[in-house]
Amino acid sequence: NAGVMQNPRHLVRRRGQEARLRCSPMKGHSHVYWYRQLPEEGLKFMVYLQKENIIDESGMPKERFSAEFPKEGPSILRIQQVVRGDSAAYFCASSPARAGAGYTFGSGTRLTVV
């Protein structure tokens, strides 16, 4: 059962380093979403992508954060110059093209900034 694959599962970075989080969607899914979950908070939408297109990045911080979903390969969420406040669980989800379809989430990447 090839679900949404995220790696790494755990990532430790020192302040100022870059973090790269990868997400491979489910087979047949062309839409990818990134969410962030802070301790004791709900899932917050960050960005919605299709192949080679950013559809909605309204939840993405304006600086240091970027996302891509290239024609080949996984979607990448990149955080430059990480700070302690970036420590969180980052979840990727994918869905088929039709509107109203349910998402399938990956197991997440837990980022710790030390």
Place this chain on the structure above:
Amino acid sequence: EDQVTQSPEALRLQEGESSSLNCSYTVSGLRGLFWYRQDPGKGPEFLFTLYSAGEEKEKERLKATLTKKESFLHITAPKPEDSATYLCAVQTQTGANNLFFGTGTRLTVIP
């Protein structure tokens, strides 16, 4: 502004003690309401999607219902393995395909 509120924040039940979780929402136009289950350290697991008031869906001990203002997740005769955080999310007509989540209800079922 779109808003999703879940209550209670936490719920402890004895095994076999049925109860309901609430998700109230205020959105500009509802395209769908989603229920997920999340276990500690894992990603959310899809349970149900409801699209219109009056709709109901069931899966094992869980039943989800939808009105124009809120959704309920009814848990009948819960077991310890039902312990998890239950998340409600909405997809709106005006937004893109993204989901807007509530903060969840943390359910503990005691043997």
